[in-house]
Amino acid sequence: MTIRLYDTSARQIRDFNPLTPGCVSIYLCGATVQAAPHIGHIRSGLNFDIMRRWFAYRGYDVTFVRNVTDIDDKIIAKSAEQNRPWWAIGYENERAFNSAYDVLGCLPPSYEPRATGHVPEMIEMMRGLIERGHAYAAEGNVYFDVRSYPGYLQLSNQDLDGLRQPSGEGEGGKRDPRDFAMWKAAKPGEPSWETPWGRGRPGWHLECSAMAHKYLGSAFDIHGGGVDLIFPHHENEIAQAKAFGDDFATYWTHNAWVTMSGEKMSKSLGNSVLVSEMVKHWRPIVLRYYLGTPHYRSMIEYSEESLREAESAFARIEGFVQRVTEKAGKVVPPAPEVPPAFAEAMDDDFGVPQALAVVHTTVRQGNSALTADDKESAVARLAEVRAMLGVLGLDPLDEHWAGGPDRGEDLHGVVDSLVRLVLEQRQAARARKDYATADAIRDQLQQSGLVIEDTPSGPRWELGSR
Numbered sequence: 325m326t327i328r329l330y331d332t333s334a335r336q337i338r339d340f341n342p343l344t345p346g347c348v349s350i351y352l353c354g355a356t357v358q359a360a361p362h363i364g365h366i367r368s369g370l371n372f373d374i375m376r377r378w379f380a381y382r383g384y385d386v387t388f389v390r391n392v393t394d395i396d397d398k399i400i401a402k403s404a405e406q407n408r409p410w411w412a413i414g415y416e417n418e419r420a421f422n423s424a425y426d427v428l429g430c431l432p433p434s435y436e437p438r439a440t441g442h443v444p445e446m447i448e449m450m451r452g453l454i455e456r457g458h459a460y461a462a463e464g465n466v467y468f469d470v471r472s473y474p475g476y477l478q479l480s481n482q483d484l485d486g487l488r489q490p491s492g493e494g495e496g497g498k499r500d501p502r503d504f505a506m507w508k509a510a511k512p513g514e515p516s517w518e519t520p521w522g523r524g525r526p527g528w529h530l531e532c533s534a535m536a537h538k539y540l541g542s543a544f545d546i547h548g549g550g551v552d553l554i555f556p557h558h559e560n561e562i563a564q565a566k567a568f569g570d571d572f573a574t575y576w577t578h579n580a581w582v583t584m585s586g587e588k589m590s591k592s593l594g595n596s597v598l599v600s601e602m603v604k605h606w607r608p609i610v611l612r613y614y615l616g617t618p619h620y621r622s623m624i625e626y627s628e629e630s631l632r633e634a635e636s637a638f639a640r641i642e643g644f645v646q647r648v649t650e651k652a653g654k655v656v657p658p659a660p661e662v663p664p665a666f667a668e669a670m671d672d673d674f675g676v677p678q679a680l681a682v683v684h685t686t687v688r689q690g691n692s693a694l695t696a697d698d699k700e701s702a703v704a705r706l707a708e709v710r711a712m713l714g715v716l717g718l719d720p721l722d723e724h725w726a727g728g729p730d731r732g733e734d735l736h737g738v739v740d741s742l743v744r745l746v747l748e749q750r751q752a753a754r755a756r757k758d759y760a761t762a763d764a765i766r767d768q769l770q771q772s773g774l775v776i777e778d779t780p781s782g783p784r785w786e787l788g789s790r
Contacts, residue, residue, distance in 0.1 A: 325671045327382060329546075330621060332554065332576040333479050337673055342545055343574065347385045350376065351536045351573070353549035353557065354390040354436070356528075357417035358398040361424045362596035363615060363626070364582040364589030368550050370612060371579040371620040371674075373430040374716060375548075378670050381662075381715050389539045390433040392418055394440050396528050400514055410515055411440075424599035428612045429717045429724050435539050439531040443517045446526055446534045449568055450506055450519075458567040462497025464509025464522040470502050473563045479576060480555035504560050506530040529560035536561075537570055547573035551580055552588065579620045589626065597626065606631060609725050613638045613718055617680050621673075637684075639775075639786075641709065642720050644687045646786060647694060648706040655721060656703050658710035666712050676716065683712050743774065747783045 327340040342348050352372050355365065369390070379386050394414040403410040418438075425432075450466050453459035458472045470476050470484065477484055487502050496509075505527040510516035516523040536544065549558065558576065565572040581588045589596055602611055614634035618624050649655060661667075663686065669678035690705030713719040720726075746765060753762040766776050774785050 325668060327379070327671050329575060329577055329673050332578050335481075338575065340545075340575070342384070343543055346383070347387070348379045348546065349387045349540045349544035350389065350546045350548060351532070351540055351544060352388070352390045352433075352547075353532060353553055354392055355418065355421040356393040356396055356398065357414045357421060358396070358402050360417055360420040361599050362589055363599055363602060363611070364596065365421070366424050366428060366599055367582050367615050367624070368548070368579050369425050369430050370428060370616045372548050374616055374676065375577075375620075375674050376431065377715050377717060378674060382671075386434070387540065388431075388433045389435045389437070389536070391532060391535050392421075392436060392438045393528065393531060394418065394438045395515060395525055404513075420600065427599070427603055427608045428615075429608070429722075431717075437535045437539060439526055439535070442531070442535050442538060443519075443526065445538050446507070446530050447519050449530065449534050449537070449564065450521075452568050453506075453564065456567065456569075458563075459506060460499065461521040462499070464524055465497055465505055466507035466519075466521055466527075467498055467503040468506055468560065468563060468567075469499065470504070470563065471500065473567045475566065476563050477555075477559060479559050479562060482555065504529060504556065506564065529557055530564060532557070533561045533564040533568070533570075533572075536572070537565065537568075542569070543571035544573060546575045546577055548577045548579070551578045554578060577620075580623045582615070582624045582626055584626050586625070606635070609718060609720060610635045610638050616716065616718075617676050619673075619675065619677055638718070641683065641687055641713070641718075643777075643786065644690055644694075645706060645709065645720055646784070648690060648702045649721070650784070651694065651699055652703050652706075656706045656710065658714050658719070659704075659707040660711070662711045662715060663708055666715075670715065679712065679716070683709060683716075686712070743769070743785050747776070747785070751783070 328337050329340055330336070331338045340348075350372065352368065354369075355361065372388075372390075376386050376388050392414075395410065399410050399414055402408075402413050406413065450459060453468065454461065454466070457469075459466055459468050461467075470487075477487065484502065506529065507519065507521065507524050508527055510523040510525070514525065516525055536547070547558065547561075562572060583589060584597075599611075606614075610631070614631050615624065617634070624630075662670075663682055666679045666682040669675040669682065672678075686705050686708050690702050690709065693699075693701035693705060710719050710721065714722065746769065750762045750765040753759070753765065769776055769785070777784050777786075
């Protein structure tokens with residue numbers, strides 16, 4: 325079946341037809357590194373990680389570019405506020421973003437360019453746009469003339485006559501207030517680079533047009549980002565790139581927000597939840613399940629209750645994986661193919677909720693096989709479950725979540741031995757009807773982050789959240 329995806333520019337779901345057969349090129353607007361990431365920031369990376377994994381599963385050779393905006397108004401403002409170099413703030417938070425992507429199981433991008441490393445490419449693009457009559461220099465700034473490009477605002481479906489550029493675009497020398505800055509003249513104390521039009525620094529929109537051109541060429545398949553980037557960022561990217569002569573992106577894909585009390589999660593609202601803090605209280609694989617399993621175009625309303633529901637749902641999957649692994653006496657490898665219903669859901673605009681329903685159905689079938697002592701069927705269902713979880717980046721037996729091919733197994737074995745020793749003491753207490761001691765042992769294990777389940781074959785344990 326052909327993969328189909330919702331194209332924001334067409335406002336409908338379209339069949340995916342790559343520019344190069346067997347290959348897919350993706351550019352994702354990544355982090356602006358003025359602060360550490362909250363879960364709203366990281367949702368985009370998770371959604372596109374799942375998309376990328378599905379394309380790879382379907383046999384595509386994926387080139388995935390995710391940029392870093394390491395210079396902009398917000399970073400400069402933070403620099404002045406904290407009395408620290410702008411580059412120190414950017415680098416510190418870039419590392420925080422990469423740590424968040426990694427802890428939540430996102431594959432590293434093919435390329436991760438920084439804006440400040442591509443000023444020559446930006447100068448080349450501005451020169452070309454000025455020569456073609458689409459841009460002009462004024463008072464050290466370089467602006468894009470929006471009236472020179474007839475297709476402007478088609479992505480966001482706005483009317484040019486009623487348009488007002490967001491704050492931060494009101495630099496001196498504009499011919500029209502709707503024109504946007506590609507290059508901003510140097511100001512005292514701000515970082516700057518030399519150009520034919522004087523020293524200055526990049527405008528936000530120019531960075532991505534130039535980097536997409538460098539790493540993916542004049543045409544590529546998919547451009548992604550959050551819905552809040554449609555205007556002005558993506559609209560202005562299109563204008564620059566196409567006026568320069570690029571075909572640019574064939575498909576535009578946007579993920580929805582994580583909200584709190586109905587508002588977009590953001591630093592300015594003071595309602596953000598940092599990834600670094602969240603993973604102290606919730607297992608990273610549970611947080612990935614929570615953020616990655618709703619449809620990428622659906623809003624997520626954050627609450628601890630919904631996180632607990634996600635934890636319980638994932639525990640049912642993980643518990644099945646562990647029980648069958650124990651029953652089989654070995655690690656069951658993933659099946660070579662996912663079930664057809666799962667594939668159909670993923671092919672239809674990356675329908676993760678529908679695909680996840682197939683996972684849970686398969687888990688229930690596997691649990692029924694366990695109850696009937698049908699080991700062969702249980703193992704077959706586990707193989708299917710692992711194949712599906714692998715696509716979603718949620719396989720608890722994957723090296724990433726186990727801690728590596730050797731270290732994870734070693735640590736699990738050590739912990740298992742210690743826990744079983746304590747559980748034997750609990751069983752002995754129960755045998756002598758010392759239920760107070762048995763309950764105290766169980767409670768202490770649970771306070772340590774372990775979940776104890778009494779089964780007909782004896783107690784078993786698994787990791788929970790703390």
